[in-house]
Amino acid sequence: MNSSSDLSRLELQVNPEDIPLYTTVLQGGILVKARAGIPLGSFLDALPGFNHDYIVNVIQTIFLDGTAIDDLETPIEGDHPVLALSAAMPGLAGAILRKNSYHAALRTTVTERRDHHQQGSITITLKLFNSIARDCGPALLAAGIRLNAAVLRGFCSTHPTLAAGLRHIVLDGRPITADSMSVWLEQEQTITLIVREAAND
Amino acid sequence: MTDKIFRINMTDLTTGIEDVPAAWAGHGGRGLTSTVVAAEVEPTCHPLGPKNKLVFAPGLLSGTLAANSGRISVGAKSPLTGTIKEANAGGSGAQFLARCGCKALIIEGQPRNDRWYSLTVTPEGVVINEENEMIGKGNYEVVETVTARLPGKPGIITIGPAGEMRMAAANISVKDPDGGLRSCGRGGLGAVMGSKKIKFIAIDPGDGKVDIADQAKFRDANRAFAKALVDHPVSKALGQYGTNVLVNIINEAGALPTRNFTSGQFDGHDRISGETMHDTIVARGGKPKHNCHPGCVIQCSQIYNDADGKKLTSGFEYESIWAMGADCCIDNLDHIAEADRIMDDIGIDSIETPVAFAVAMEAGVLPFGDGPGVCRILREDVAKGTALGRIIGGGAGAVGRAFGVTRVPTVKNQAIPAYDPRAIKGIGITYATSTQGADHTMGYTIATNILGVGGKIDPLTKEGQVELSRNLQIATAAIDSTGMCLFIAFAALDDQTCLPALIDLINARFGTSLVGDDVVNLGKSILKTERAFNIAAGFTSVDDRLPEFFYTEPLPPHNVVFDFSGEEIDTFWNF
Numbered sequence: 001m002n003s004s005s006d007l008s009r010l011e012l013q014v015n016p017e018d019i020p021l022y023t024t025v026l027q028g029g030i031l032v033k034a035r036a037g038i039p040l041g042s043f044l045d046a047l048p049g050f051n052h053d054y055i056v057n058v059i060q061t062i063f064l065d066g067t068a069i070d071d072l073e074t075p076i077e078g079d080h081p082v083l084a085l086s087a088a089m090p091g092l093a094g095a096i097l098r099k100n101s102y103h104a105a106l107r108t109t110v111t112e113r114r115d116h117h118q119q120g121s122i123t124i125t126l127k128l129f130n131s132i133a134r135d136c137g138p139a140l141l142a143a144g145i146r147l148n149a150a151v152l153r154g155f156c157s158t159h160p161t162l163a164a165g166l167r168h169i170v171l172d173g174r175p176i177t178a179d180s181m182s183v184w185l186e187q188e189q190t191i192t193l194i195v196r197e198a199a200n201d
Numbered sequence: 202m203t204d205k206i207f208r209i210n211m212t213d214l215t216t217g218i219e220d221v222p223a224a225w226a227g228h229g230g231r232g233l234t235s236t237v238v239a240a241e242v243e244p245t246c247h248p249l250g251p252k253n254k255l256v257f258a259p260g261l262l263s264g265t266l267a268a269n270s271g272r273i274s275v276g277a278k279s280p281l282t283g284t285i286k287e288a289n290a291g292g293s294g295a296q297f298l299a300r301c302g303c304k305a306l307i308i309e310g311q312p313r314n315d316r317w318y319s320l321t322v323t324p325e326g327v328v329i330n331e332e333n334e335m336i337g338k339g340n341y342e343v344v345e346t347v348t349a350r351l352p353g354k355p356g357i358i359t360i361g362p363a364g365e366m367r368m369a370a371a372n373i374s375v376k377d378p379d380g381g382l383r384s385c386g387r388g389g390l391g392a393v394m395g396s397k398k399i400k401f402i403a404i405d406p407g408d409g410k411v412d413i414a415d416q417a418k419f420r421d422a423n424r425a426f427a428k429a430l431v432d433h434p435v436s437k438a439l440g441q442y443g444t445n446v447l448v449n450i451i452n453e454a455g456a457l458p459t460r461n462f463t464s465g466q467f468d469g470h471d472r473i474s475g476e477t478m479h480d481t482i483v484a485r486g487g488k489p490k491h492n493c494h495p496g497c498v499i500q501c502s503q504i505y506n507d508a509d510g511k512k513l514t515s516g517f518e519y520e521s522i523w524a525m526g527a528d529c530c531i532d533n534l535d536h537i538a539e540a541d542r543i544m545d546d547i548g549i550d551s552i553e554t555p556v557a558f559a560v561a562m563e564a565g566v567l568p569f570g571d572g573p574g575v576c577r578i579l580r581e582d583v584a585k586g587t588a589l590g591r592i593i594g595g596g597a598g599a600v601g602r603a604f605g606v607t608r609v610p611t612v613k614n615q616a617i618p619a620y621d622p623r624a625i626k627g628i629g630i631t632y633a634t635s636t637q638g639a640d641h642t643m644g645y646t647i648a649t650n651i652l653g654v655g656g657k658i659d660p661l662t663k664e665g666q667v668e669l670s671r672n673l674q675i676a677t678a679a680i681d682s683t684g685m686c687l688f689i690a691f692a693a694l695d696d697q698t699c700l701p702a703l704i705d706l707i708n709a710r711f712g713t714s715l716v717g718d719d720v721v722n723l724g725k726s727i728l729k730t731e732r733a734f735n736i737a738a739g740f741t742s743v744d745d746r747l748p749e750f751f752y753t754e755p756l757p758p759h760n761v762v763f764d765f766s767g768e769e770i771d772t773f774w775n776f
């Protein structure tokens with residue numbers, strides 16, 4: 001969905017049991033192009049791994065530019081909008097931030113500064129947290145995601161043991177080693193990443 | 202077995218068993234500790250003197266098979282805040298005390314000599330023993346040695362060196378079934394236990410069992426209650442990631458206090474998040490899901506191993522990870538886990554102490570982000586009681602006063618935990634008005650509408666927001682009396698079947714016929730009792746305020762300040 005031909009494509013073929021662990025990379029944010037002003041619900045509905053029921057019932061906490069959102073019709077606008085998704089969260093803070101919560105009145109209201117007549121396309125940073133990443137991540141990763149190389153570098157540094165389970169690494173159609181991948185990642189800005197199950201050798 | 206009050210006088214080293222006064226019969230947990238402290242402790246007494254009393258109380262349902270019912274409450278006048286105080290924890294203490302027939306253990310007086318003691322509690326009563334071997338030892342060694350020393354598998358409640366040195370941030374630890382530690386963390390109650398010269402309490406219930414008035418009704422209610430807990434989506438999140446699931450969310454909201462409360466977002470948040478922690482635990486063969494006492498069906502605890510697969514710490518919670526992580530700018534989970542283990546061993550609050558470190562970092566005592574430095578100071582200064590260690594062990598307020606720092610995040614001298622009240626103002630009302638100093642657990646979420654305390658005023662007005670916060674605190678005070686883990690509150694009390702099942706459990710246990718209104722009235726009376734104690738101790742509405750900087754320093758990234766005036770906050774007590 002996001003793979004873009006002008007970016008290098010890094011494909012990681014991994015053991016099936018490791019796929020859920022790779023979904024944690026989504027907490028760092030992926031880059032998704034969309035039409036300026038697209039309603040939040042429509043934007044999510046078009047992504048691999050999402051569907052209407054899931055968006056309405058399971059995604060219980062939504063932030064747009066750090067503000068908790070209740071309405072799925074909220075337009076996504078601005079130069080660099082950041083959208084973050086989570087399941088229902090614990091505690092008083094979790095309840096206050098939850099979509100359409102009875103306790104939403106206890107939020108701090110942040111003054112909105114949105115241009116409501118933006119045209120063209122925008123790049124949305126989409127962050128997926130906790131079970132939302134686990135549920136929707138595998139489909140997104142298989143379809144390919146755009147992300148800053150720094151996000152993948154950070155992920156690799158906190159998940160050092162995952163490298164051992166990498167079956168094949170393919171960069172723009174050519175197999176490479178884990179070491180060369182690290183060197184390459186240091187030099188890149190934005191990449192396309194695909195993570196999928198390795199075929200049985 | 203009929204419930205009794207077990208009383209220990211440490212001045213003349215005597216013990217006794219008393220009938221439960223009628224006025225205390227309907228209380229357990231926090232409701233009982235606060236009722237006893239308010240009835241028996243002189244509010245103006247010195248918290249570390251002989252007139253203060255330390256009260257342990259299992260919850261109303263502790264010792265039964267009710268899910269998540271094994272929290273133990275400890276109460277006293279706090280040496281940190283000077284207010285009435287209750288702190289609670291899991292572990293096996295509550296279940297074992299209840300099975301001894303002990304409704305409350307009241308420790309009063311103070312030895313006239315320098316000797317140290319331990320207590321052994323059984324259904325027959327309490328025995329006071331002189332203790333030498335364990336003095337000066339850390340909590341882990343106490344648990345290991347005392348477990349080996351005594352027959353069976355006793356419950357153990359202990360203090361570490363911080364409690365012995367009567368540091369204002371000292372906690373009381375409770376052994377869990379795996380030999381790990383759970384902490385009654387806040388308010389310095391470990392110092393009160395130290396002032397009574399009690400190093401540990403061993404509990405052996407033998408064959409003791411808790412009476413249930415109506416077994417069949419109890420079984421049915423417990424089934425419904427446990428199902429509501431297990432099915433709730435928040436329970437699932439807690440079981441998978443623990444409370445640390447909140448790091449990413451609170452950071453995203455711009456409410457994660459960072460660098461001694463100067464920002465609401467932490468660059469290293471994804472290195473310390475619940476998601477990263479979960480993966481690290483799995484990769485190192487730890488347990489991402491674990492319970493702090495038998496019967497918990499949520500299992501928000503976990504066992505975190507080091508890189509070599511050796512257990513480093515357990516019960517690694519969001520507030521502790523935030524405090525050592527974002528507030529001190531330490532983005533290395535292993536350093537945070539090591540500090541957590543040392544704090545558990547020394548017996549010192551893992552919220553108060555890291556917040557104290559962050560204030561010390563601002564003062565230039567050590568750099569922000571210095572994880573190894575924090576561990577070194579914990580080991581070499583706090584554990585050994587050097588001058589610096591005692592200042593840090595005195596809490597965030599003590600550090601601020603010692604080093605002349607003005608940005609000190611405390612209310613009633615207790616450190617503000619993990620949610621910045623500028624970015625989530627409802628929490629600020631709780632911090633300001635709590636009877637026990639800044640404490641996030643005082644206003645946990647319970648669907649106030651289900652409990653019948655839904656607001657009557659427009660919640661979008663400030664008056665309505667204060668009313669909503671008040672109702673949350675009333676409901677929380679009531680739940681705190683049951684001995685239920687508070688996580689049931691945010692997990693399940695917005696489920697229509699869960700609260701009635703909880704009330705059914707209490708009725709089946711005692712043969713009572715409580716209804717929802719009784720629960721609300723219980724919550725109100727607990728809050729009023731605590732408030733009356735504080736007023737008699739010299740507190741006024743001026744103490745119900747957030748520190749000045751929350752009003753004057755906008756918090757990035759949203760650049761918001763806390764904007765409730767003193768008069769608006771004071772309406773909290775209009776009930």
Ligand code: SF4
Binds near residue numbers: 291686687
């Ligand atoms: S939910 Fe967590 S704190 Fe509560 S009883 Fe279970 S393990 Fe203990």
